[in-house]
Amino acid sequence: MLKKEIIESGEKMITYPVLTKPVKIGVTAPSAGLHFDQYSLLERAIGKLTQKGYKLEVGNTCWTQFKAKSAPAKVRAAELNLMLHDDSIQIIFPPWGGELLIEILEFVDFNLKKPKWILGYSDTSVLLLAMTLKTGLATAHGTNLVDLRGELSDPTTAKWEEVLHTNQGEEVIQYPSEKYQLFWQHDYETDWIYHLTEPTKWKTISNQPMYIKGRLLGGCIDVIRHIIGTAYGDVQNFQTHFINNEPIIWYFENCELNVTDLRRSLVQMKLAGWFDNCSGILFGRSAANEKMGDYHVMDVYLELAEELNIPIAYDIDCGHMPPQLTFVNGAYAEIRVYHTGGSMVLQKFI
Template sequence: MITYPTLSSGATIGITAPSSGVRPNLHELLRQACEKMEQKGYHIVCGETVWTQHKAKSSPAKKRAEEFNGMMSNDQIDIIIPPWGGELLIEILEYLDIENFKTKWVLGYSDVSLLLLAITLKTGMATAHGTNIIDLRGEYSDATTAMWETVLSTNRGGTVLQHSSEKYQQKWRHDEPSPCVYHLTEETYWKTISGKKETVEGRLLGGCIDVIRHLIGTPFGDVQSFRETYIKDEPVLWYLENCELNTADVRRSLVHMKLAGWFENCSGILFGRSSAGFPVEDYTIEDVYVELAEELEVPIIYDIDCGHRPPQLTFINGAYAKVTTEGGKGEVLQIFK
C-alpha cells in the first residue's frame, strides 16, 4: 500500500540542497522564493547547504545526507523542497537514514528525481515530481505550476485532475525577468506515436532519465520488490524526461531499463519536452520512441508538461493515474489509493 503525505495550510517548508546549492550571486533568487512562500502563509526553514556550491555540489555528500536526514526525521518540518536539481545527488544515497524518515512530501525534479524515485521504491511513500522552490519566486505562478499545492493537499482516497498547459518555455531569458518566472511563448502540443487519441493508466513512476537510470542494479532501484510489496499486480505508467542526453544515449538507457525489468507490466510511457535528444546521424528522438513502442507494445505519449522545458505537471510517484490525450491536449487524473 502506498503511503501519501498531505500538505496543510501554514505548513513548514524545509529547504535543503541534496544536490546543488545556490551560489552567492544567486542568493537573492532564493530569498525571493522564501519571501513569496512566507507571504502565502508557509513557514520556512533553510539548511546550511542551500547557500553554498563548490565542485558541482552544495557540500560533501555526508553533510548533504545529514541535513536531509535531519529534515526528514523532524516532526516540525512538513515538506522538503530543494532549491533546484544539480549533478551529484547520487553521492548521498548510501548515507540516507531511510528507516527513520517521517511521512512528508519531497518535491522537485531534475537530479532530485533520483532521490524521489529511490524513496518511493524503498519505502512505498509517495513523492512529488514537479517545480522546485527557486521557480516559485514570481509574482504569481502559471496555472500548470500552481497546481502543486492542490495536488499535494489531496487526501488519501482523493482524486486530482490536471490539464496540459496552454504554452511552454522554449528557453530561459534571465535578462528579462517574467512576473511568473517562465517565458511561456510556445504552443503546447502533446503527441502520440499512434497519431491518435490515447488513454493510459497505471501507477506512476519516473523522473529524469539522465539520473534515474543509475539506480538500476542498486538497492535503491529494485522496481520488482516495489511491485510485489506495494502495488501487487497493478501496471506501471512511466513518465520520463531528458535533460542532456543525445538520442543514442536515450536509446541505451531505455534498453538498459528494459533489460533490468523496469518495463515489465508497463501500461505506457510518457516523455516530457526536451531541448536535448540531439540526433546521432539521422537517428531522431521520434525514432527512439517508435522503436520502444513497437518493442513494448504500449502507447507512448510525448512532449508532455514534464521536465526542463517548463511548466510542468506535478506527478506523484506511486499514485494511480489515468492519462488521456487527443488533439494535442491532455489531462492527468491522479487517484491517491
C-alpha cells in the same frame, strides 16, 4: 485486489503525506546549492512562500556550492536526514536540482516515522524515485523552489499546492499547459519567471487517442538511470510489495542526452525489467534529443513502442522546458491524450 483486501492480506500500500496548516517547509540542497550571486533567487522564493502563510526552515547547504555540489555527501545527507525526521517539517523542498545527488543515497535514512512530501525535479528525481521504490512513500515530481519567486505563477506550475494538499482517497486532475518555454533567459524574467511563448500540444506516436492507467513512476532519465541494479532502483520489489503488481506508467524527461545515449538508457531499463508490466510511457519536452546522423528521437520512441507493445506519448509538461505538471510517484493515474490536442491526467491517492 480491492484496498480493503490488500490491507487484510498484509500487503503494504502507498503512503501519502497529509498536510496540516500552518505548513512548514524544510529547504535543503541534497544536490546543488547556490553561489553568492544566486542568493536572491532563493531569497525571493522564500519570501513568496512566506507571504502565502508557509513557514520555512532553510538549511546551511542551500548557501554553499563547491566542486559541483552544495557540500560533501555526508554533510548533505545529514542535513536531509535531520529534516526528514523533524516532525514539524511537512515538505522537503530543495532549491533546485544539480548533478551529484546520487552520492548521498547510501547515507540517507529512509526509515521515516512521519510521512512527508519531497518535491522537485531534475537531479532531485533520484531521491524522489529511490524513496518511493524503497519505502512506498509517495513523492512529487514538480516545480523547483526557486521557480516560485515570480510575482505570479502560471496555472500549471501553481497546481503543486493542490496536488500536495490532496488527501488519501481523493483525486486531483491536471491538464496540459496552454504554452511552454522554448529556451531559458536567466537575465530576463517575466512576472511568471518563465517565458511561455510556444503552444503546448501533447502527441502520441500513433497519432491516435491514448488512454492508459497504472501507477506513476519516473524522473529525469539522465540521472535516475544510474540507480538501475542498485538497492535504490528495485522496481520489481516495489511492484510486488507496494502496488500488488499493478501496471506502471513511466514518465521521463531528457535534460542533456543525445538520441543514442537516450536509446542506450532505455534499453538498459528494459533489460533490467523496469518496463515489465508497463501500460505506457510519457516523454517530456526536451531541448536535448540531438539526432545522430539520420537517427532521430522519434525513431527511439517508435522502436521502444514496438519492442514493448505499449502506447507512448511525448511533448508532455515535464522537465526542463517548463511549465510542468506535478506527477506523484506511486499514485494511481489515468492518462488521456486526444487527437484534438486535449489531454488529462487524473491522479488518485489510493
